[in-house]
Amino acid sequence: MLVPMIDLDAIPIETLLYGIALAGVAVNAASGVLEAGRRPFDLFGMVVVALAAALGGGSLRDVLLDRTVFWISDQVYLLTALLAGLATFALVRYMRLPARLFVLPDAVGLALFTVSGTQAALSVGAPWLVASLMGVVTGVFGGILRDLLCNQVPLIFNGELYATASWAGALLLLALSAAGVSAGWAALAGGSLVLLIRLAALRYRWCLPVFTARQ
Amino acid sequence: MLVPMIDLDAIPIETLLYGIALAGVAVNAASGVLEAGRRPFDLFGMVVVALAAALGGGSLRDVLLDRTVFWISDQVYLLTALLAGLATFALVRYMRLPARLFVLPDAVGLALFTVSGTQAALSVGAPWLVASLMGVVTGVFGGILRDLLCNQVPLIFNGELYATASWAGALLLLALSAAGVSAGWAALAGGSLVLLIRLAALRYRWCLPVFTARQ
Amino acid sequence: MLVPMIDLDAIPIETLLYGIALAGVAVNAASGVLEAGRRPFDLFGMVVVALAAALGGGSLRDVLLDRTVFWISDQVYLLTALLAGLATFALVRYMRLPARLFVLPDAVGLALFTVSGTQAALSVGAPWLVASLMGVVTGVFGGILRDLLCNQVPLIFNGELYATASWAGALLLLALSAAGVSAGWAALAGGSLVLLIRLAALRYRWCLPVFTARQ
Numbered sequence: 001m002l003v004p005m006i007d008l009d010a011i012p013i014e015t016l017l018y019g020i021a022l023a024g025v026a027v028n029a030a031s032g033v034l035e036a037g038r039r040p041f042d043l044f045g046m047v048v049v050a051l052a053a054a055l056g057g058g059s060l061r062d063v064l065l066d067r068t069v070f071w072i073s074d075q076v077y078l079l080t081a082l083l084a085g086l087a088t089f090a091l092v093r094y095m096r097l098p099a100r101l102f103v104l105p106d107a108v109g110l111a112l113f114t115v116s117g118t119q120a121a122l123s124v125g126a127p128w129l130v131a132s133l134m135g136v137v138t139g140v141f142g143g144i145l146r147d148l149l150c151n152q153v154p155l156i157f158n159g160e161l162y163a164t165a166s167w168a169g170a171l172l173l174l175a176l177s178a179a180g181v182s183a184g185w186a187a188l189a190g191g192s193l194v195l196l197i198r199l200a201a202l203r204y205r206w207c208l209p210v211f212t213a214r215q
Numbered sequence: 216m217l218v219p220m221i222d223l224d225a226i227p228i229e230t231l232l233y234g235i236a237l238a239g240v241a242v243n244a245a246s247g248v249l250e251a252g253r254r255p256f257d258l259f260g261m262v263v264v265a266l267a268a269a270l271g272g273g274s275l276r277d278v279l280l281d282r283t284v285f286w287i288s289d290q291v292y293l294l295t296a297l298l299a300g301l302a303t304f305a306l307v308r309y310m311r312l313p314a315r316l317f318v319l320p321d322a323v324g325l326a327l328f329t330v331s332g333t334q335a336a337l338s339v340g341a342p343w344l345v346a347s348l349m350g351v352v353t354g355v356f357g358g359i360l361r362d363l364l365c366n367q368v369p370l371i372f373n374g375e376l377y378a379t380a381s382w383a384g385a386l387l388l389l390a391l392s393a394a395g396v397s398a399g400w401a402a403l404a405g406g407s408l409v410l411l412i413r414l415a416a417l418r419y420r421w422c423l424p425v426f427t428a429r430q
Numbered sequence: 431m432l433v434p435m436i437d438l439d440a441i442p443i444e445t446l447l448y449g450i451a452l453a454g455v456a457v458n459a460a461s462g463v464l465e466a467g468r469r470p471f472d473l474f475g476m477v478v479v480a481l482a483a484a485l486g487g488g489s490l491r492d493v494l495l496d497r498t499v500f501w502i503s504d505q506v507y508l509l510t511a512l513l514a515g516l517a518t519f520a521l522v523r524y525m526r527l528p529a530r531l532f533v534l535p536d537a538v539g540l541a542l543f544t545v546s547g548t549q550a551a552l553s554v555g556a557p558w559l560v561a562s563l564m565g566v567v568t569g570v571f572g573g574i575l576r577d578l579l580c581n582q583v584p585l586i587f588n589g590e591l592y593a594t595a596s597w598a599g600a601l602l603l604l605a606l607s608a609a610g611v612s613a614g615w616a617a618l619a620g621g622s623l624v625l626l627i628r629l630a631a632l633r634y635r636w637c638l639p640v641f642t643a644r645q
Contacts, residue, residue, distance in 0.1 A: 042638035208257035380475045423472035
């Protein structure tokens with residue numbers, strides 16, 4: 001992890017968010033292909049699931065915030081999602097990958113999207129509770145869409161601290177920003193917290209209590 | 216029912232719609248928790264379903280009408296949905312509630328959302344057929360989303376006059392508005408009709424004929 | 431096919447797109463009713479599925495492109511979808527229609543929507559890759575929504591060159607437009623290619639290879 005050694009304050013916030021969003025798009029497209037690959041989808045169905053997973057969360061965030069949808073005017077995002085999806089397809093088709101490989105890009109994608117979603121909402125002046133929810137929406141909606149398209153109950157609804165990790169990171173980012181910390185460091189701290197909670201939850205099987213109503 | 220005794224003409228239309236929308240958000244969040252509680256969701260999954268049920272219909276309406284999404288700039292809606300969802304969670308967890316309790320808030324939510332959706336569409340100059348559909352969308356889409364997230368065929372597709380009640384109320388509201396009746400009274404009449412049809416349909420098991428194509 | 435004998439260059443592009451979109455709305459509403467008719471939905475559920483199939487693709491395109499949603503300001507679209515849906519309902523209820531009748535309107539709808547979606551994206555200056563994806567989205571999203579509402583895995587994910595046909599047609603339209611061909615002829619060529627590939631794929635059972643990841 002060399003990231004903390006880079007002078008985060010010197011990177012313009014636009015450049016930082018752009019890089020974070022591209023990385024998030026790529027790993028989420030990969031997770032979409034891995035999930036769709038467990039179903040009898042054809043190549044195009046798989047591409048649709050990959051695009052939905054990669055672009056769904058940010059699209060919903062932008063539509064709700066009434067911003068220009070991030071991948072419409074700049075086709076680098078779309079190209080990144082397509083290439084990442086096809087590369088994953090090729091890898092999975094010709095190699096036997098360990099099932100656990102899915103876990104890390106998915107957690108990294110959650111962290112990246114939470115950060116970019118929260119900061120995008122802040123940048124249009126959304127109040128803090130809404131901004132934190134936008135971080136969560138950006139982080140988890142792609143995965144919800146991926147699972148709905150595969151016709152299964154979204155994994156995040158009973159998994160290991162998925163949305164919870166996203167929300168905790170978004171709140172940390174917001175608290176640090178409110179305390180005057182620069183955007184780069186706030187993003188790093190918030191994103192790291194998401195990753196930490198999610199990976200620890202997977203490792204130690206932390207789950208929120210499952211709730212079933214008395215009938 | 217003390218409502219008719221209040222001088223509805225004296226209440227500014229904005230205040231009226233704000234109160235109606237907040238009440239609709241609260242009861243729909245409660246219905247989301249009650250529905251999600253029948254599945255093995257964790258606390259966060261339940262919150263997601265509650266928010267989707269409470270905010271989904273109005274969000275779709277605002278996105279389609281290209282208005283600012285109602286809960287983005289004013290976080291009172293989001294807080295109301297969260298608190299109503301958590302309160303319902305606490306109630307259901309520690310008390311044995313009769314199953315039928317679900318029915319009344321759901322019908323009231325349908326009536327409130329139909330009214331607020333129709334009037335919001337009118338206020339941006341949508342033609343009447345579109346405005347009535349926006350009332351129905353606002354009324355039923357939260358419930359459709361709730362059911363899709365729980366991976367079941369939406370209840371409204373074969374229930375007791377659900378969307379039909381919503382549409383009838385929206386049309387009555389539009390007719391009264393066109394006839395010069397004030398917004399408050401038109402809202403009360405339209406909302407009451409929704410509630411009346413829905414509750415009567417539940418009581419007497421009125422259903423639209425089920426249609427199955429010859430194969 | 432008399433269409434090629436009409437002087438396509440003489441028709442204003444707005445008129446052409448309007449007619450194409452209305453025809454697409456009508457056939458997609460019909461396909462929604464035919465699909466919903468295989469489930470125990472009531473009349474209203476069926477109308478909802480018909481409207482979602484007819485208006486869903488174009489709505490998603492317009493929301494993503496931040497245009498005014500096409501059926502909001504002009505209720506002719508909504509009326510067309512409703513009438514086409516109800517007419518199909520009446521036909522299917524009182525006649526025994528061959529199952530294969532579903533295939534042609536669905537393919538024509540795909541072609542029409544692909545063309546109108548691609549040209550709408552071009553008209554707001556979207557880059558070509560985004561414009562071609564918008565053609566596909568407009569063409570296939572209504573069908574995805576229809577299938578999700580019926581709680582089944584979208585047919586397009588493992589059918590006979592559905593989205594592929596749409597994408598090929600969108601790319602041809604874009605190439606011809608870039609080469610200076612008029613909008614009318616580019617639309618005709620692109621739409622015909624969609625129809626040709628889709629019908630040939632159905633006839634000869636061309637499918638993309640189905641991909642299943644090694645577990």
